[in-house]
Structure formats: C-alpha cells, structure tokens
Amino acid sequence: MKEGLIYVFKRFIHILIILLVLSFIVFSFIRLIPGDPVKSTLGPLASEESVNRMTHELYLDRPLVVQYGHWLKNVVTQGDFGKSLLTSRPVSLDIKEYLPRSLELCFLSALMILVFGVLFGTISAVFRNTWIDNVIRFLTYLGVVTPPYAFGVLFLLIFSYLLKWFPIGGLPRFSPENVRTGMLSIDALLMGNFSLFIKVLQSYFLPCLSLAIGSIAYQARIHRSAMVENVNADFIAFAEVAGVSKSKLIFKHLMKPSFIPTLTVYGLQVASLLGNAFIIESMFRINGFSQYSLNVILNKDPYGIVAVTFIFGVIFAVVNLCIDIGVVALDPRIRLKGAE
Numbered sequence: 296m297k298e299g300l301i302y303v304f305k306r307f308i309h310i311l312i313i314l315l316v317l318s319f320i321v322f323s324f325i326r327l328i329p330g331d332p333v334k335s336t337l338g339p340l341a342s343e344e345s346v347n348r349m350t351h352e353l354y355l356d357r358p359l360v361v362q363y364g365h366w367l368k369n370v371v372t373q374g375d376f377g378k379s380l381l382t383s384r385p386v387s388l389d390i391k392e393y394l395p396r397s398l399e400l401c402f403l404s405a406l407m408i409l410v411f412g413v414l415f416g417t418i419s420a421v422f423r424n425t426w427i428d429n430v431i432r433f434l435t436y437l438g439v440v441t442p443p444y445a446f447g448v449l450f451l452l453i454f455s456y457l458l459k460w461f462p463i464g465g466l467p468r469f470s471p472e473n474v475r476t477g478m479l480s481i482d483a484l485l486m487g488n489f490s491l492f493i494k495v496l497q498s499y500f501l502p503c504l505s506l507a508i509g510s511i512a513y514q515a516r517i518h519r520s521a522m523v524e525n526v527n528a529d530f531i532a533f534a535e536v537a538g539v540s541k542s543k544l545i546f547k548h549l550m551k552p553s554f555i556p557t558l559t560v561y562g563l564q565v566a567s568l569l570g571n572a573f574i575i576e577s578m579f580r581i582n583g584f585s586q587y588s589l590n591v592i593l594n595k596d597p598y599g600i601v602a603v604t605f606i607f608g609v610i611f612a613v614v615n616l617c618i619d620i621g622v623v624a625l626d627p628r629i630r631l632k633g634a635e
Contacts, residue, residue, distance in 0.1 A: 502579040
C-alpha cells in the first residue's frame with residue numbers, strides 16, 4: 296500500500312512539472328506568431344488608443360515573464376485564464392460552456408472503445424485462426440486505416456438520411472435553467488426526464504461511434520495479440536493441467552495479464568480523443584471544446600491558445616495517471632519498481 300502511494304505521488308509531481316513547462320513553452324511560442332492579435336481582433340479601422348488600451352488590459356505590453364507570472368497566478372488562485380480576443384469574454388466562461396459537451400462525447404466514445412475493443416479482441420483470441428478470427432482481424436484492419444470522418448459520412452448517410460434511426464446532427468435543446476453540469480445526458484437525468492436522456496444518447500451515438508471506431512479496431516488488435524502471447528505462458532499451462540474450466544481460464548487467468556498492454560494503449564487512445572474530435576464535432580454540429588480550440592488557434596487568440604493547450608495537457612495527464620494506477624493495480628511489480 297505504501298509503495299503504491301509513493302508511486303502515485305511521484306507520478307503526480309511529474310505531471311505538475313510537465314504542465315508548468317508545457318504552459319510556459321506555449322505561452323512563449325504564441326508571442327512568435329506573426330501579426331498583432333489585438334489589431335486582428337479589433338480590425339484595421341480600430342484607433343490606436345483602443346489598440347493600446349486592450350494591449351495593456353491583456354498584459355501584452357509587459358515582459359514575457361511578467362505576463363506568464365500574472366497568468367499563472369490568476370489560473371491558480373481564481374481559475375481565470377485571461378480574456379479571449381475571439382469571444383470578448385473570460386476564457387474560463389468559454390471553457391465552462393464548451394468543454395462539458397466534448398467531455399461527454401469523449402467519455403461515451405471511451406466507453407465504446409473499452410467495451411467493444413476488449414470484446415472483439417477476446418473473441419478473436421479465443422477463436423484464433425478460425426474464420427471468426429479472420430473476419431474480425433480484417434474488419435479491425437479496415438477500422439485502423441480508415442479516418443473517422445469517413446465513417447461519420449457513411450453513418451450519416453445510412454443511419455440518419457436513409458434509415459432515419461438517428462438525428463442528422465445537433466443536440467437536443469435545453470432551457471438555460473436546466474443546464475447544471477453542461478453534460479446533457481446528466482442534466483436530463485437530473486431533470487428526471489428519461490425520454491430526453493434517450494434523445495441525448497441517440498444524438499451522441501453516431502458521433503461517438505465515428506470517433507471511437509478506429510480506436511476500437513486498434514484496441515481489439517492489441518488485446519488479441521496480448522491474449523495470444525499469454526496463451527503459451529507457464530501459468531496457463533499449469534492451470535490447464537490442474538483442470539481449470541475454459542471459461543475460468545480465459546476470464547480469470549488469461550484476461551488479467553493480457554489487460555496490462557491493453558490498458559496502457561487505451562490510455563493513449565482516450566487521451567487523444569479530445570484532440571481528434573474537432574472534425575466529428577463539425578460534421579455532427581456539436582458546438583464543443585475541440586471546435587472552439589480550432590477557432591482560437593485560427594484567430595491567433597493568445598490566452599485562448601494557452602488555455603486550450605493547458606486543458607488538453609491536464610486531460611492527457613489525468614487520464615494517463617488513472618491508467619498508471621490501473622496498471623499498478625494489475626501488476627504489483629511496477630508498484631515496487633516505482634517506489635525505489
């Protein structure tokens with residue numbers, strides 16, 4: 296127990312250092328972007344006085360270290376990421392509005408990746424070198440090499456336009472007083488409106504599947520390879536000699552060690568979902584954080600760029616910390632090495 300806590304604490308300190316370095320590097324690099332972001336926002340007809348006033352308000356006329364220190368102090372003490380030049384309001388309000396939708400999209404996609412990736416990988420390994428294995432391996436190969444937007448177009452054409460099983464895009468509308476968390480499925484449950492909850496899930500199903508299908512395919516291939524490799528391990532042979540049933544052999548003795556590489560790759564897949572979601576959000580008309588991130592980058596919004604990069608870094612770090620904890624729980628040897 297003590298070794299595990301030491302390992303987690305070390306990983307947490309590493310994450311803090313990485314986030315500080317990441318934020319400072321991005322904060323420094325955006326100053327090298329050609330052009331004046333204030334003039335780009337106010338337009339060519341803006342007076343010099345207006346440009347100077349906004350530049351001073353955003354601390355853009357101070358030395359770089361002073362700008363970063365002011366920004367970091369406000370983030371830590373107030374959760375204030377500065378004022379966005381794109382939306383002319385605090386970046387924290389933009390994050391509060393757009394981030395929950397993308398997190399909901401990514402969470403549902405991550406759930407699909409875990410369930411279907413492990414399921415198809417297990418079936419393929421159990422029936423290895425049979426026609427079932429060959430079909431799954433062929434489909435997963437197609438899933439890996441095909442970009443998510445291609446699946447999105449195909450799903451919209453078949454399931455929304457032709458069969459009309461799912462909405463063609465967008466999300467159900469909520470009145471402002473009913474939006475508590477920003478995650479519409481949770482807000483629908485908090486309202487006690489189960490039919491609205493089902494509508495939200497229907498609206499999310501196709502974009503989540505489009506975003507997740509490539510990762511599902513990759514996850515299935517990784518999990519199959521891990522299980523096939525562990526089939527020939529000594530402990531599996533011993534369990535077979537001991538008369539352990541096939542189902543118990545697969546789900547108790549074979550699944551746990553095979554899940555370690557699967558979980559490691561899963562963490563990378565989940566952490567990258569938010570960065571890959573901007574095309575899917577645009578296709579399915581989900582006004583989320585990934586689409587907002589693309590807009591602040593294209594409009595050279597300095598505080599917006601730093602904020603979205605910092606948020607991406609935090610999400611990536613938190614997901615990987617959770618995966619590290621899960622891997623340590625599965626393999627105590629990692630815990631002992633990490634505590635040394």
